[in-house]
Amino acid sequence: MNKISTKLATYFFLVVLIMDIFLMFYLHRNIINSKVDEELSTLLANGANHRDVLMEHYSDVTIKHIVLMERDANREVIITDQQGAILGKSDINVTHIEQLNPILTGLHTEEDKILVSNWRDSPYIVSAHPYKVNTGQSGYVIMFFSTAAINGMVEDLTMHFGIAGVTSFIVLFIVYAVLSNVITRPLIRMKEATEKLSEGDFHVRLTVNSKDELGELAGSIQKLANDLERLKSERNEFLASISHELSTPLTYLIGYSKVVSRGDLTEQERVQYLEIIVEESNRMKELVKNLLELARMDENSFTVKKAFFAACPFFEDIHKLVEPSFSLKNIKLRLHCEGEYQLFADALRLEQIVINLLDNALNYSDEQSEVILHVSQNEEKTIISVKDSGIGIPAKEIDFIFEKLYRVEKSRSRAFGGSGIGLSVVKELVEAHGGTIEVKSKHGEGSTFTITI
Ligand SMILES: Nc1ncnc2c1ncn2[C@@H]1O[C@H](COP(=O)(O)OP(=O)(O)OP(=O)(O)O)[C@@H](O)[C@H]1O
Ligand SMILES: [Mg+2]
Numbered sequence: 001m002n003k004i005s006t007k008l009a010t011y012f013f014l015v016v017l018i019m020d021i022f023l024m025f026y027l028h029r030n031i032i033n034s035k036v037d038e039e040l041s042t043l044l045a046n047g048a049n050h051r052d053v054l055m056e057h058y059s060d061v062t063i064k065h066i067v068l069m070e071r072d073a074n075r076e077v078i079i080t081d082q083q084g085a086i087l088g089k090s091d092i093n094v095t096h097i098e099q100l101n102p103i104l105t106g107l108h109t110e111e112d113k114i115l116v117s118n119w120r121d122s123p124y125i126v127s128a129h130p131y132k133v134n135t136g137q138s139g140y141v142i143m144f145f146s147t148a149a150i151n152g153m154v155e156d157l158t159m160h161f162g163i164a165g166v167t168s169f170i171v172l173f174i175v176y177a178v179l180s181n182v183i184t185r186p187l188i189r190m191k192e193a194t195e196k197l198s199e200g201d202f203h204v205r206l207t208v209n210s211k212d213e214l215g216e217l218a219g220s221i222q223k224l225a226n227d228l229e230r231l232k233s234e235r236n237e238f239l240a241s242i243s244h245e246l247s248t249p250l251t252y253l254i255g256y257s258k259v260v261s262r263g264d265l266t267e268q269e270r271v272q273y274l275e276i277i278v279e280e281s282n283r284m285k286e287l288v289k290n291l292l293e294l295a296r297m298d299e300n301s302f303t304v305k306k307a308f309f310a311a312c313p314f315f316e317d318i319h320k321l322v323e324p325s326f327s328l329k330n331i332k333l334r335l336h337c338e339g340e341y342q343l344f345a346d347a348l349r350l351e352q353i354v355i356n357l358l359d360n361a362l363n364y365s366d367e368q369s370e371v372i373l374h375v376s377q378n379e380e381k382t383i384i385s386v387k388d389s390g391i392g393i394p395a396k397e398i399d400f401i402f403e404k405l406y407r408v409e410k411s412r413s414r415a416f417g418g419s420g421i422g423l424s425v426v427k428e429l430v431e432a433h434g435g436t437i438e439v440k441s442k443h444g445e446g447s448t449f450t451i452t453i
Contacts (some may be wrong), residue, residue, distance in 0.1 A: 004187065005180035013172050020168055020293055024161045032154055039145055043075070043127050047143035048112055050077065051129040054141060058133040064090040066141070076124070076144035078103065081137065092144060096123060100142075107140065119147040186214050193221055202229035217329045238405050242291070242419075249280035256280075290421045294404060297428045304432045312337040313381065315375050318351060322358050328368045333358070337375040343382055345453055349429050356422040357386040357449050364447070365390030381452050389446035398441060402427040 004269075050066045063079050067088045070077040077091035103115055109130055109446050116126040118385045124144040132138040193204040204225035206218045265273075275340070319335045326333040343350070354373070361371040365388045372387045391400060397408045407420040430437045435453030 003180070003184055005176065005184040008179055008183070009176040012175060016168055016172060020165060024165070026301045028157060028161060032150075035153060036117075036125075036150060039150065040114060040117065040125060040127070043143050043145045044112055044114070044129075045124065046070075046075070047127050047129040047141055050079075050143075051131045051141045052077070053111075055131050055133055058131075058135065058137060060088075060289070066142075070143075074146045074149050076146075078142040078144075079139065080142065080272075081139040087139065096144075100126065100257045104140075104142070109308075115142075119150045123147060140156055156446075175309060183214065186218060188220055190218055193225065197221075197225055197228060202232060227286055233403065246284065246287070252280045253277055253284075266274075287419060290419070290425065293425055294421055297425065304349055304429075306344055306433070308342045308344050309347055311338070311341050311375060311377075312388050313324065314343065314347065314350075315354070315373065315384075318354055318358070319373065322355065322362075326362055326371065329362060329365075331362060331365055332370045334370065335375075339377065341377045341382070343453075345382075349433070350453075353429050353451065354386070355382065356426045356450075357435045359445075360422060360449075361386050361388035361390065364388065364392075369446075378452075383450060383452050385448055385450040387446065387448040392443040392445050392447055393439070393441040394443045398439060401439070 034103055048111065052070075054062055054066065055371075066079065067090050070090045076090045078089040078092065078097065079087045080085055084101075084107075086097075088390060100115070103126075107115075107128060109128060112127065112129045114125070114127050116122050119125055124146055126145075129141040129143065130138070131141060154206045189206060193206055196202075196204055202224065202225050206216045206222045206225075208215045208222065215380045256277050259272055260273045260277070315335055315337045319333065323333055358371065358373065365371060369389045372385075374383075374385045374387065376383050399408045401408065402423050404424040405420040406424075427437055430451055430453065433453045435451055438448060438452075440450075441447035
């Protein structure tokens with residue numbers, strides 16, 4: 001009984017039933033009433049006709065003729081005189097006349113009158129038509145119409161209505177079957193799909209055939225399943241990358257710590273190995289810091305504290321900070337920033353953004369190349385671009401580089417030491433500032449990242 005289709009069918013059933021009952025009752029009553037009315041007026045008209053004829057040509061022959069005229073199956077006639085004696089009658093059963101006697105003997109009417117209209121219980125409906133002839137004779141023409149015909153019609157009508165009722169029940173069952181097919185089945189499939197999802201099985205295939213709300217719901221569940229499947233594989237890839245990223249420096253740390261603890265090293269070797277240990281530890285620290293940053297961004301728990309500060313001195317400081325790393329790789333880092341405009345941003349976050357981009361430019365450029373950091377102002381916005389002439393990004397990969405842990409040609413980036421977090425952090429930070437980031441790149445020729453904030 002919890003099925004939606006059963007509920008719908010029940011409501012549908014009740015509505016149809018109430019409508020059916022009302023309609024049938026209304027029609028039944030009206031059809032019968034109008035039929036009875038029609039018969040009564042025919043009876044009155046015939047009676048009046050006979051009476052008129054009788055009054056014009058009062059004679060035994062006329063009485064006989066009138067009686068002969070009412071020899072059909074449903075109608076009968078009696079003609080009486082003033083005292084109630086029967087002057088002429090058709091084939092009507094004597095007992096019916098006797099039953100009518102109490103009415104006929106006390107009958108005093110100047111006008112045509114329906115004597116019996118109860119068609120349900122009485123065998124005839126009866127009308128009386130008084131006549132009075134100049135020669136002094138008077139009496140009644142009494143007309144009878146057999147109610148068997150009306151009762152037969154009522155029976156027929158009731159049977160037809162019964163057939164209509166049964167047909168509507170059958171239609172109702174067909175509707176129920178269709179409803180359960182069209183509504184319940186897809187719902188059951190969706191329920192099974194969501195159960196599979198909650199158990200962690202994301203291989204869900206829901207076929208969306210209809211364009212209605214059910215189709216949309218199935219589409220949404222399918223999308224959810226696809227997203228969860230993608231997230232799951234991303235998470236696995238993420239964990240694999242993290243373990244790889246952490247295990248490489250750890251291997252160095254363990255190896256070099258063992259070497260350093262040996263007693264047979266020269267002072268110079270010990271310093272060299274300790275430097276490697278410090279370098280690797282820093283790399284790990286950096287990675288863990290980035291991961292934490294990413295986790296906090298996912299929770300939206302970081303805040304951007306904007307303030308006004310002078311643009312060019314800010315970028316000059318960054319240039320000073322990173323320049324040595326560029327010189328070490330023989331790459332020229334140039335800064336173009338002119339004018340005295342102010343920036344409205346979170347200085348710490350903006351520094352993080354720019355350093356990340358410069359870090360990429362450094363990592364993915366060859367020696368002897370050039371990297372340009374260009375800052376300009378356009379109306380209310382500041383445009384910051386980092387242009388390198390390094391290895392570039394293949395066109396088919398460009399849409400994905402801002403995704404977490406995405407690296408172009410994984411082996412290539414790993415060789416460069418990246419973990420695929422930098423740009424996703426940059427994007428989140430830029431968006432938190434209400435800005436945008438764009439990239440133009442040609443494989444083998446270089447890339448330009450442009451931020452507008
Ligand atoms: N300037 C660039 N030139 C060429 N490829 C780039 C450049 N910047 C980013 N990429 C590609 O985009 C990928 C994603 O960059 P992202 O900065 O997010 O990660 P990463 O540099 O690999 O690691 P990290 O988290 O240490 O920054 C990189 O792996 C690299 O392949
Ligand atoms: Mg990077």
